[in-house]
Amino acid sequence: MDVVSPELNSLLPDEIMDTEAIAMEEELPAEHLAAPPQSEPEPPQVPMETEVPEIVSLCPATTSMQMTSASTDAQCSTSSGTQLLLAPSGLITGTTTTSVKTTGPVVTQNLPKISSVTVPANHQLIINKVASAPAADGKSPGAAVLKPEGQKLLVAGLSKTGQPIMLALPHTWNKPATTQGTGDAKALPTQIKMVTTVGKPVIAVSSASQLMGSSTTLQAQQLKTLQYMLTTFNADFCVQTLKTVGGVGTSQFKTIIPLTTPPNVQQIQVPGSRFHYVRLVTATTGSTTAQSGGSTNTNPSIQPAKPVMMNAAVRMSVPIIPAQSIKQVVPKPLTSAAQVVTTSQTPQRLIMPATHLPQIQPNLTSLPPGTVLAPAHGSGNMGYAVLPAPYVTQIPQSAFVTLTSSSTFSTATPIQTQARLSLNGLSTSEATSRPRKPCNCTRSQCLKLYCDCFANGEFCNNCNCVNCFNNLDHESERLKAIKACLDRNPVAFKPKIGKGKQGESDRRHSKGCNCKKSGCLKNYCECYEAKIMCSSICKCMGCKNFEESPERKTLMHLADAAEVRVQQQTAAKTKLSSQISDLLTRTTPAVTSGGGKLPYTFVTKEVAEATCDCLLEQTEQAELTNQPQAVAERLILEEFGRCLRRIISFAGKAKTDCPINC
DNA sequence: GAGTTTGAAACT
DNA sequence: CAGTTTCAAACTC
Structure with a gap:
């Protein structure tokens, strides 16, 4: 914004x-x-x-x-x-x-x-x-x-x-x-x-x-x-x-x-x-x-x-x-x-x-x-x-x-x-809610801008870095490093993605990229990585990261599709888990029998997740074969029925096999 | 996971 | 400021 x-x-x-x-x-x-x-x-x-x-x-x-x-x-x-x-x-x-x-x-x-x-x-x-x-x-x-x-x-x-x-x-x-x-x-x-x-x-x-x-x-x-x-x-x-x-x-x-x-x-x-x-x-x-x-x-x-x-x-x-x-x-x-x-x-x-x-x-x-x-x-x-x-x-x-x-x-x-806070043009919530990837620095001691943690103004935390100095225990060194960075570039820690001039895109790279081989369509490119297009200040060669670029459009389309798919799968999994959990909750009194451990007890988290995986797999199969929605739903329900039968079967068998402990 | 590629950062 | 080196992430296999 x-x-x-x-x-x-x-x-x-x-x-x-x-x-x-x-x-x-x-x-x-x-x-x-x-x-x-x-x-x-x-x-x-x-x-x-x-x-x-x-x-x-x-x-x-x-x-x-x-x-x-x-x-x-x-x-x-x-x-x-x-x-x-x-x-x-x-x-x-x-x-x-x-x-x-x-x-x-x-x-x-x-x-x-x-x-x-x-x-x-x-x-x-x-x-x-x-x-x-x-x-x-x-x-x-x-x-x-x-x-x-x-x-x-x-x-x-x-x-x-x-x-x-x-x-x-x-x-x-x-x-x-x-x-x-x-x-x-x-x-x-x-x-x-x-x-x-x-x-x-x-x-x-x-x-x-x-x-x-x-x-x-x-x-x-x-x-x-x-x-x-x-x-x-x-x-x-x-x-x-x-x-x-x-x-x-x-x-x-x-x-x-x-x-x-x-x-x-x-x-x-x-x-x-x-x-x-x-x-x-x-x-x-x-x-x-x-x-x-x-x-x-x-x-x-x-x-x-x-x-x-x-x-x-x-x-x-x-x-x-x-x-x-x-x-x-x-x-x-x-x-x-x-x-x-x-x-x-x-x-x-x-x-x-x-x-x-x-x-x-x-x-x-x-x-x-x-x-x-x-x-x-x-x-x-x-x-x-x-x-x-x-x-x-x-x-x-x-x-x-x-x-x-x-x-x-x-x-x-x-x-x-x-x-x-706003980081690199992201909204504050984005900047803070998004989990930061751990760095893997080995030679910079995480005190150079090579280190994303350091560059983004964070301590290394749960990183894979070696000989890390980007922590409170090495504060003096870190201060010196900060000073060195600022000496080289007074705005080294400023967000690189800022606002463009009036009439231009809202966000643009403050320095512009310098890509030569990636066509600015890979994450090597800081512009592309920030999901912004290259601008006139970029010094890139063979840039394909501009508005009308067909390559860029294709990539964006694929990326969007992938994102939608992930979201759908996540939502489906969450919903199924919720439904299973709810089902178990509602059926608990009804399935009590015999004084022993009941079949629903075997619907553990792992079993539920496995069931979800089966259902998702069924969903993907239906998608891949371009099945109509009604058919897809039927296939998923059938798969769910099979899962339930298997669970019940195993539960009953376990109860029989283990009458004392179960 | 190892090796390669890439480009920013750092250095000269 | 340009050329080179260093570095770590991105990418490929």
């Missing part, structure tokens, strides 16, 4: 390399890009672990957050019992926690259809800074980060499953948008991070890097209740937001997964991260202390606190809208393309931004579709592995950190579903 205009699609190669700039130029006021007005010196720039600009959690889950919709005005109100905490990363590690006060403005701007969400009384909003860079005052590395009036939180919408999608806006977000487009997007990259709760209400929101080192004061009285702006997740906004957060037109959907080794959450403190996080968690007794406003800390915004007890987790992912799938993602962000993870009963996962990926940083957005950042077991200090989305399903359970109500981290349940 074509979901993105050719114009947009044409923007992909360059723009995806600088998604932040695009995002800022297109979506954010210029002031948003400018240096924050606070007087504190800018914290030292730390290497950006990744240019992944946004984090979006699209995990389907329920949430106890009360949502109201249809409001078009930004609102911020409170409800009793909710606490707002601002905490440095130490909060997560259990070393320090800072409770803060805030004036609590939640501002939405330039966002349509704002609605609101009410935070339940037993929830806390915890603002956590993950970055470990020293604060400007040098006293509180990793200290709380939000300006009193700075951090804006948007609940950008609700998924189908009701989970809120949160936006954390830089403190400059509420500035007028009059200078939009005049700022230097690259100078001060700002990220909107969208997250949703998973299961119980935990919301993680990242703010812009320039907020690091700043402080936030939140009024404790106002912490008790919060109400956030919501925007309904209409398609236009989704498109804009996703473009903003992920860059334009790539078919990538990035998810960030925390490091393993719970309960040590040091991994969450991503060194050099420019992201901040806000978590909305269920209030606990321990956190009440944290939100006390009576701290004597010289920095009023930073107060010690107990480790926060979290019983919910967040999964954040970074969507980069695929050219072919953007419209698939947007309307149903949490049910299909965006539904990266489904968690189980305790679906809490703490998701952190990728870190220490300098090698691939420049091309992160060119990573395979659905790239995920995940724990890297063998990557030394890399911290996070860069994974395509399908990898998520292969990550062992221990790879996820769960925040539990007992203030400890534990492993989470494995991911149950995976992102459904």
Whole structure:
């Protein structure tokens, strides 16, 4: 399905390399890009672990957050019992926690259809800074980060499953948008991070890097209740937001997964991260202390606190809208393309931004579709592995950190579903439901594009490869390989089958094939393999893969016929099996006799399948001899009768031969 | 299943 | 960028 205009699609190669700039130029006021007005010196720039600009959690889950919709005005109100905490990363590690006060403005701007969400009384909003860079005052590395009036939180919408999608806006977000487009997007990259709760209400929101080192004061009285702006997740906004957060037109959907080794959450403190996080968690007794406003800390915004007890987790992912799938993602962000993870009963996962990926940083957005950042077991200090989305399903359970109500981290349940993303022009369902063929690589270590698994952005799983490095155990090598591929070809992991120009076929090979001997009518040809015709950009010789080609038509006809035949046989087999099963079920009471094992007992699965085979064979015979349908049906029924007689005969014989055991 | 063919990827 | 080599999938027997 074509979901993105050719114009947009044409923007992909360059723009995806600088998604932040695009995002800022297109979506954010210029002031948003400018240096924050606070007087504190800018914290030292730390290497950006990744240019992944946004984090979006699209995990389907329920949430106890009360949502109201249809409001078009930004609102911020409170409800009793909710606490707002601002905490440095130490909060997560259990070393320090800072409770803060805030004036609590939640501002939405330039966002349509704002609605609101009410935070339940037993929830806390915890603002956590993950970055470990020293604060400007040098006293509180990793200290709380939000300006009193700075951090804006948007609940950008609700998924189908009701989970809120949160936006954390830089403190400059509420500035007028009059200078939009005049700022230097690259100078001060700002990220909107969208997250949703998973299961119980935990919301993680990242703010812009320039907020690091700043402080936030939140009024404790106002912490008790919060109400956030919501925007309904209409398609236009989704498109804009996703473009903003992920860059334009790539078919990538990035998810960030925390490091393993719970309960040590040091991994969450991503060194050099420019992201901040806000978590909305269920209030606990321990956190009440944290939100006390009576701290004597010289920095009023930073107060010690107990480790926060979290019983919910967040999964954040970074969507980069695929050219072919953007419209698939947007309307149903949490049910299909965006539904990266489904968690189980305790679906809490703490998701952190990728870190220490300098090698691939420049091309992160060119990573395979659905790239995920995940724990890297063998990557030394890399911290996070860069994974395509399908990898998520292969990550062992221990790879996820769960925040539990007992203030400890534990492993989470494995991911149950995976992102459904567009791959090579196939629909998301096609791409993910189709079983991938195992590779047979022997010399490439599955780290070259020769390997289909690697090229398609998947881990090798149940493959026949030799000396495979395409797994989490060789993450560092794999990262290097990814970088090498991207160095050679920045769009190496982009789908080769994209949209053609206007007026041309919807799908065409991005590079074109180079076939010489196959006539482009064998699967050697990438165009033919993708079931598309060769185009003007192909360099093939003797091409027969064009619209009017009689050879192609013949092949297509044969292929269609074969496919129909297979489908018919499959359907017939299924139907017969079902009928036999149903027959056995319905006749069970009637055939009881003599107290022994009855004939129907012998209609095992194998017998049923054999019967089906006989019937199918009869069907084929009838087809081959061109029998009329009525005759064919009669022959099949006769065959079925013979099968039944044989079954009964053998059953009766067995009963006679084995009166004790049967 | 072994051997061959093929063309993309990688290399020079 | 063109020519060559490497590689793994597709194909044939």
